[in-house]
Amino acid sequence: MEEGLFAPCHDSSPAAYPYLSSNALDDLSYDMTTTVNQTLAHPSLHPKNLGILSKKKSWGLHLDLMVLSDSGNIYDALFLAARAALWDTKVPVTRAVEYQGKKGSATLPDDMDLEQESGFDTRQVSRAVDFELPDYWDEGETLAGQDQWPVCVTLNIVAPVYYLDATLQEEASTPLRLLLALSFPKSGPARLQATRLLGPGETQLSQVKSLVQEGEKHARELFAALEAKLKEEDVRRNQRARDRFVLR
Amino acid sequence: MATFDRRRINGPEDSYPPVFDDELDAVDAYALWKIGEPRQGRAAGDVRPIFVKPGLINQANGSAYVETEKTKLVCAVYGPRQSKNTVYSDRGRLNVEVKFAPFSCAKRRAPIRDAEDRSVAVQIHQAILPSVRLELLPKSTVDVFITIIENDGLESCYASGAVAASAALADAGIEMLGLVMSCSSSIVGKEIWLDPTDREVGLAKGSLVLACMPALGSVTSVWQSGDMTPVEAMECMEACQERCTDIHALVSEALLANARLS
Numbered sequence: 446m447e448e449g450l451f452a453p454c455h456d457s458s459p460a461a462y463p464y465l466s467s468n469a470l471d472d473l474s475y476d477m478t479t480t481v482n483q484t485l486a487h488p489s490l491h492p493k494n495l496g497i498l499s500k501k502k503s504w505g506l507h508l509d510l511m512v513l514s515d516s517g518n519i520y521d522a523l524f525l526a527a528r529a530a531l532w533d534t535k536v537p538v539t540r541a542v543e544y545q546g547k548k549g550s551a552t553l554p555d556d557m558d559l560e561q562e563s564g565f566d567t568r569q570v571s572r573a574v575d576f577e578l579p580d581y582w583d584e585g586e587t588l589a590g591q592d593q594w595p596v597c598v599t600l601n602i603v604a605p606v607y608y609l610d611a612t613l614q615e616e617a618s619t620p621l622r623l624l625l626a627l628s629f630p631k632s633g634p635a636r637l638q639a640t641r642l643l644g645p646g647e648t649q650l651s652q653v654k655s656l657v658q659e660g661e662k663h664a665r666e667l668f669a670a671l672e673a674k675l676k677e678e679d680v681r682r683n684q685r686a687r688d689r690f691v692l693r
Numbered sequence: 694m695a696t697f698d699r700r701r702i703n704g705p706e707d708s709y710p711p712v713f714d715d716e717l718d719a720v721d722a723y724a725l726w727k728i729g730e731p732r733q734g735r736a737a738g739d740v741r742p743i744f745v746k747p748g749l750i751n752q753a754n755g756s757a758y759v760e761t762e763k764t765k766l767v768c769a770v771y772g773p774r775q776s777k778n779t780v781y782s783d784r785g786r787l788n789v790e791v792k793f794a795p796f797s798c799a800k801r802r803a804p805i806r807d808a809e810d811r812s813v814a815v816q817i818h819q820a821i822l823p824s825v826r827l828e829l830l831p832k833s834t835v836d837v838f839i840t841i842i843e844n845d846g847l848e849s850c851y852a853s854g855a856v857a858a859s860a861a862l863a864d865a866g867i868e869m870l871g872l873v874m875s876c877s878s879s880i881v882g883k884e885i886w887l888d889p890t891d892r893e894v895g896l897a898k899g900s901l902v903l904a905c906m907p908a909l910g911s912v913t914s915v916w917q918s919g920d921m922t923p924v925e926a927m928e929c930m931e932a933c934q935e936r937c938t939d940i941h942a943l944v945s946e947a948l949l950a951n952a953r954l955s
Contacts, residue, residue, distance in 0.1 A: 475808050476812075476815055479812040483812075483918050484918060487899075487918055487920075489899065635923060636920050636921070636922065637917065637921050637922060637925075638920065639917060639918055640915050640916070640917035640926060642819070642912070642914050642915040642916075644819075645822045645823055647823040647906070647909075648912055649910065649912065650905075650931065653915060653930065657923045661923050
């Protein structure tokens with residue numbers, strides 16, 4: 446395919462949900478995988494640098510999320526982890542490779558019509574069929590679209606108020622939750638990548654409107670905080686490590 | 694060699710769908726379409742004509758068949774039945790199961806249960822759950838089985854599935870707070886297109902499905918995916934809610950007509 450495949454997958458360790466049977470655990474995994482998959486694998490978030498050879502080869506990106514323990518607000522944590530992992534992902538740099546037949550071994554008769562190379566032919570038809578990694582140790586370039594991966598904010602609705610970051614008991618006693626996955630690219634307005642209303646309760650459209658606005662504010666703070674942390678980690682791991690190596 | 698059987702004539706291990714000539718397919722209305730051009734075939738705010746027929750399946754307590762152009766699905770409701778294997782609960786249980794027929798999609802779907810079946814089931818469950826008065830059905834289960842005969846996009850399945858489930862529940866005589874109607878929408882360029890087909894969702898940058906109870910004016914489910922600003926999402930929700938009121942009139946009329954006949 447043209448630009449690569451993105452397959453998020455979620456798994457719950459049985460230790461995280463000891464009270465669920467294995468079928469119920471599978472169902473829970475399915476549900477969380479679907480939410481994360483429908484959000485992150487949406488064509489609008491498709492990273493642009495996953496292609497290797499146009500229409501022939503591309504990288505596949507697999508994202509696996511494993512829940513080791515759940516004490517509420519799991520979707521926020523899942524999206525935070527996914528964003529951090531994708532922010533950190535590097536795509537290896539490749540070089541296109543073209544194969545040429547050995548000269549002189551062809552047994553074609555000379556009077557066959559061969560296409561003459563014309564000086565006026567300015568088409569750039571790529572005859573590359575394979576690729577190689579020019580530098581095996583180079584981690585590559587960062588995955589495109591670092592600022593587009595969303596963070597998720599779950600607003601637990603107890604009309605007319607809402608609260609964030611519910612523990613398991615709080616979740617069990619709240620009839621309605623609104624999940625909002627938002628990203629804040631540097632250029633352009635905020636992007637709402639996913640909205641889900643979950644739970645047996647119902648609400649009014651006007652409340653949904655105000656909740657989306659409030660959720661955007663909270664998501665913006667969360668996004669900025671995560672961004673700061675990721676940048677700090679990046680500096681610590683790469684820049685400082687290099688400096689320490691030079692000074693050793 | 695696990696599938697080799699000496700007693701029988703073995704066919705090939707794999708089978709592939711046949712490849713048809715492109716000319717025999719229907720012309721793609723959007724083949725030369727560019728962003729900014731108007732919608733092909735209807736106005737941006739028009740939904741496809743909906744056909745609802747309740748009472749199609751005799752052996753079920755309630756049923757409904759919904760068809761909107763290329764989305765066809767049938768819903769059967771069995772219940773309230775006693776839940777035998779579970780602990781006592783003073784609220785009833787609503788169990789929604791969705792099955793895509795193998796011929797419902799462009800590429801054949803295996804008859805095993807897979808994740809996409811479940812995602813549609815969870816979404817339809819979310820849409821109709823707030824409307825059903827489960828507190829009147831202790832120790833009971835209401836089973837809703839939806840079979841999708843032809844499928845024109847996931848959003849279309851969510852929307853039509855919720856409508857079919859609600860109509861079937863009404864046909865079964867299960868007490869509800871109101872009928873749940875659902876409408877899908879998508880943002881193409883700067884316009885909001887209601888009830889998009891699968892092809893139109895492919896052109897859109899984001900889509901939204903709203904399920905609400907027009908009789909009470911309350912929203913039961915919002916599903917949105919893709920790149921939208923919060924303002925655009927709210928506009929989609931309002932457009933969907935308006936359209937749901939129209940669909941509600943249509944479905945309640947069909948239910949009344951069916952009730953008068955029987």
